Amino acid sequence: MNTAVPVAPAASPVWFRALNWVAPLMLIVTAWIPDDGASKPLPVAGSVFLTLLGVGLGAFFAQVPRRLAYILTDTGLRVSRFSGTFEWPYRELRVRRTDAGLGLRVGGVGLPGYYTGNYTFTGPAYRSVQAIASNTRGGLIVERGGTPYYLTPADPDAFAQALTARGVPVLG
Template sequence: MTVALASPSTSGWMQAILWGIPIAMAAMAFVPDPPEAPTVPHWGLLVVAALIAALFQLAPHRLRYRLTPTGLEINRLLGTTLLPYAGMQARETAGSLGVRTFGTGLPGYLTGAFSFGSDGVRSVTALASVMSGGVLLGVPVNHEAPARPSFILPSRPTSVAEPFQWYFLTPADPQQFLDELARRGAVVAQ
């Protein structure tokens, strides 16, 4: 079952500013170095502008949540994360993402480590389309697995005995998403 994401509410001005960056870079590629030199494009600048434009267009469309028989599968631009239902805790949150400490922050595509400061959770791994109004998922940290660097997957224990890795997701219908997680074995707080 694929879950729809919350739609980002990016203003027209923000879109114009963001898309203005690759457009300005492409225009600058045709500015001659000395005033009397012929106009020859700077190919490196054109390539970088094209890559930035492709990233702005492609990244938000790659973020997907899918409920599988074994766990929640989250597809993003550079990989897939599978969160098992066993031991998972989930709850809706009114908190919002704070400072990005590592990751990507494009309109409609927020991934990586962010500060949180709400619901007793200090930092989360965001896999979201908007900055607030999402769902917190706590997945027990497996001590047998090799440790991953804390700047990629920060873990914040809820108790000394059971540390959790916290994720911030933004499904379009959080309550329906939580109901489906509960049916699949996750512990959902009301």
């Protein structure tokens, strides 16, 4: 039986959410602003291309966070993200509650509601983690093969209990 685990809602600051929409809006708006100093205006095809590029980028930013999901299956923890879905067998996992959160992004994606890739970690147990999260705080660590993954279910305690009930040991 598969059990979907709700992902924590995005809690990014307003300035960060607004900043993410600057690039698509700039592409759309600047494509149609006339340049009085130019000898000839941008061709209509160029303006349409930049507009479509901006709309596509905006759609991408809106869709990426919706791809993040955690599902408890009979055999393992299934994690879905924009770049694909994979399943970790329960026997390979360890879980750890933490009050710490993500630090600086070393590599990966950092959009409001969608953080994946390598991040520094603010807690004492790890220097860096692999994030597959919707927030930078309020998550837990799931270790697999010695690699810590930072996940953000809506209820981390219930998620940890569900993993423990499936035989996943809790790390101190």
